[in-house]
Amino acid sequence: MTVPAASTIPASDITMAADAFGDAADPPVVFLHGGGQTRHSWKSTAADLGGQGWYSLTVDLRGHGDSGWSPDGRYGLDRFADDVIRIVDFLGRPPVLVGASLGGNASLAAIGARPDLALGLVLVDVSPFLQPSGTSRIRDFMVSHAEEGFGSLEEVADAVAGYVPHRPRPNNLEGLRKNVRLRDGRFYWHWDPAFMGSPEDQAVQRNQLIDPAHLGAAASSLRLPTLLVRGGESDVLSVDDSVRFLELVPHAEFATVAGAHHMVAGDDNAVFEEVLGDFLERRVRSRLTLLEGRQT
Known part of the structure; x- marks a missing residue:
């Protein structure tokens, strides 16, 4: 496995930890994990892509892993979206954004704010529409033993x-x-621990990380290559949720990883890598070739 190069990425009020795989001259792919995970959940996939002509960057989101914690204890979707923008600015060129759960919706929100931010978007078991029972199960686990x-x-x-x-x-x-x-x-x-919400958020049962109206508007404005990957056994993203997303983004591709649950890559990394690799080669490399042709 490729030995990653450690990086630090400045955000507005914290510093994010990252690992890089591959040649920095290659097209970049940024991996953003779900809530409660770290950049290490992407290590195998990022390392493999790093050996296949992609520059892979895995990042710890704020409040997770080795990245800084919000000084004011706030973790709204806008904060995470702004961090995604900072990551792209750090790279200096548009990457493909691959986000699972929280990382996916943060990427979607960031593209909604800056449409030219990315070369492509891969949402892993997440969309503006999710199942409350599944998200509640995740929250219950994360607050347990906190x-x-x-x-x-x-x-x-x-x-x-x-x-x-x-x-x-x-x-x-x-x-x-x-x-x-x-x-x-x-x-x-x-x-x-503040990532799970402030006392006032909990008092009114408000999840500051899920905003269907905001994210739905961002999804409907997408004009870049987009892939939605669902775990076949997911209790977070249902088939109906996926259909709603595809109705908003008719050009998007869809793939199911049979037998996988919400943490798709962790459940069946081999199939996930195959799906992701195919999308990157067909859709993103062809788009890069087109863009390069326009510049010459």
Whole structure:
């Protein structure tokens, strides 16, 4: 596997951590993880693409992994969208944005604000329309043990196994250290607890990261190559949700990864890479060739 080059990317009030794979002269692809994940969830895919003529950048979103936490504890969709714009400005040229869940909607919101931001958009099990029962299940998991933490990596593994029972429990628990922080002898989830919402948000049951009207408007304005990937067993993005998105974005392509749940790449990375690689080669490289032809 390619050894990544570590980078830091400045945002308005924090610094984001990133890893880069491949030749910086190649077309860029930026991978943005879902809520509660880190840039490491994309490592295998990014490394493979880095060896196939793409410059892959995986980024920890604010409040996650090794990136900074919002000083004021605020994590609205607008903050994440602005960070996506900062990432593209850091690159200095439009990339393909590949976003899972939160990373996908942040990318969509950013393109809505700046239509020329990207070469293409890949949404992984996310759209402006989602199932409340699925998003509630994610929230319940993320807030569990947020205050008391865990006494051992075994306890962390038990919690993860309960959340994704369809996956085998890992024999080597060292990989879980990327998902937690050790403090005062106990392990805590790696994300800022404030990410799950301020007290006033919780009091009115308002999810500041889901905005169907705003995101729907952004989706209807898309004019770039777009791919929606759904996990066949997802309880977050339903078939009907996917149809609604495709009605808004009729030029978009759609793919289902059979047997995968909400964390598609983690459940079946081989199939996901095949779907993504095909889209990049057919749609994005051809668009790059067209753009280069116009410039000559």
